[in-house]
Amino acid sequence: MDISLQNIEYRYQADTPFERLALSDVSLDIPSGSYIAIIGHTGSGKSTVLQHLNALLKPTKGTVLIGSREIRAGRKEKNLKAVREKVGIVFQFPEHQLFEETVEKDICFGPMNFGVSETEAKRRASVAIEQVGLTKDILEKSPFDLSGGQMRRVAIAGVLAMEPQVIVLDEPTAGLDPRGRKEIMDLFYQLHQDKNLSTVLVTHSMEDAAAYADEIIIMHQGSVFEKGTPSEIFSAPQALIDMGLDVPEVVRFQLKLEQAFGRKMGKVCLTAEELTDVVASFLKGGNPS
Amino acid sequence: MMEKVLFGRYVPADSLLHRMDPRSKLIIIFLYVCIVFLANNPWTYLILAAYTILMAGLSKIAPRFLIAGLKPVLWLVLFTLLLHLFFTKGGEPVVQLGSFAIYEEGIRQGIFISLRFLLLIVVTSLLTLTTTPIEITDGLESLLGPLKKVNFPVHELALMMSISLRFIPTLMQETDKIMKAQMARGVEYTSGPIKDRLKAIVPLLIPLFISSFKRAEELAIAMEARGYRGGVGRTKYRQLNWTFADTGMILLLAAVTLLLIVFRG
Ligand SMILES: Nc1ncnc2c1ncn2[C@@H]1O[C@H](COP(=O)(O)OP(=O)(O)O)[C@@H](O)[C@H]1O
Ligand SMILES: [Mg+2]
DSSP states (O other), X not given: OOEEEEEEEEEETTTSTTOEEEEEEEEEEEOTTOEEEEEEOTTSSHHHHHHHTTTSSOOSEEEEEETTEEEETTXXXXXXXXXXXXXXXXXXXXXXGOOSSSHHHHHHHHHHHTTOOHHHHHHHHHHHHHHTTOOGGGGGSOGGGSOHHHHHHHHHHHHHTTOOSEEEEESTTTTOOHHXXXXXXXXXXXXXXXXXXXXXXXXXXXXXXXXXXXXXXXXXXXXXXXXXXXHHHHTSHHXXXXXXXXXXXXXXXXXXXHHHHTSOOSSOOOSHHHHHHHHHHHHTTOOOO | OOTTOOTTOOOOOOSXXXXXXXXXXXXXXXXXXXHGGGOOSHHHHHHHHHHHHHHXXXXXXXXXXXXXHHHHHHHHHHHHHHHHHHHOOOSOEEEEETTEEEEHHHXXXXXXHHHHHHHHHHHHHHHHHHSOHHHHHHHHHHHHGGGGGGTOOHHHXXXXXXXXXXXXXXXXXXXXXXXXXXXHTTOOXXXXXXXXXXXXXXXXXXXXXXXXXXXXXXXXXXXXHTTOOOSTTOOOXXXXXXXXXXXXXXXXXXXXHHHHHHHOO
């Protein structure tokens, strides 16, 4: 299922003294099966963009296409549930949404709202709990007896159990330890690969964006500042650094090296392995491949 | 969803009402709530409405915002109106449908009471729109100061109030956030059968309670860590300052009160 935002504008609290322009003229495409990373400073409008992807917010100008469904500014929309079933969102700190007595009930909550039978929901819950790296015995526990990291995983399982076609992640690893972070990121990448699940990831980590995404979108003050493949984006790392954004360590290292030697290596490397080869041939005096 | 609610929020601006001492504003509100009940005929309601509109004008808050802010309570006002239309008897019946009738007195009372309601809401919103929660609390604490002599916990009350007011916007944000998270999981808050919508409150309230308790605990720890141990001997950073304008505004209200007494039937 493709999603496309066309010249979106969004104002929070329109027509009040607190009106705030959060997005202006944002256009972007999320083709079926792609993995897209959205990066930008706090307040640049990333979360606002995400909420348009399953019609939690309706643009104040412009059009959103979600599959065959068109959501247009100023028009009343009905039956948005059908859209939300296909696009699952893992909000920032999703553990705040847990409320049921047991983990299993909480995971089943989403699927059952969308009309899945109880037995099927339970089956999905037992699959999802293992997907997020927890064991089945947790299903019977109260979600409030778990650790913060476990709660996060349960909340993610609750979204996975909806079996969406597109999954949208708002800083899913914020506040986790490095190992938990890597596990969660790997889990989503695995799902993306195995099920061809379209994935939209909002992150502060350029490393993650470079490692997983097909396309990176950089947001700045409510607009799309730049978009392209990771190697396109990082081919001009200085612009990003000037904007106060991070670049992957590998890219930063290469930049420093180029500055120290006073000449370019020709190609931008995104992984340590790639960089090793390029640096080796560079140091041997040969031209970079 | 929750963002259209204007009641209880502060809008910064530079107006007479913003600059007034919170104590005089509180006194005015208190008196206003009393004198609203003096009005009992069209003239007196007109005087009250004129005074209220003058106040709204002095606040420099755009009328359309005030009106938008009234929308959420409009249902309550409408309900009051209907209640009186249908159940207050007296005077001539205006509409007669079998055994059911709407009386003159019902229309009169309905209009007056809902107008009274609206005026009260406008004036109290003006207080919160032009006064920061901290100012309101400082004002209250200072006005209630004498009660400390009889061991009334004035400071504690003021503190409780300022904390509650401070967290209203936070709670609204949180409500909005959790509502959206549950909507993404298939809950419908704005459409569907009433029974389902009522059930949908549970997944909203439980997370809200939990985060509120957590926040309260964190706040208590943070306050203790910074050496808070009650109001005794505590000095004030913000000083209240009563000016000529404050006295003037109170005199104006006194004049309105006088007019109301003269014109009431
Ligand atoms: N509920 C809201 N009400 C008013 N303004 C908001 C709200 N949510 C976000 N904003 C504002 O919209 C802008 C974009 O916010 P957001 O999309 O949350 O940014 P990001 O996720 O990139 O940090 C910010 O300036 C923020 O202050
Ligand atoms: Mg955000």
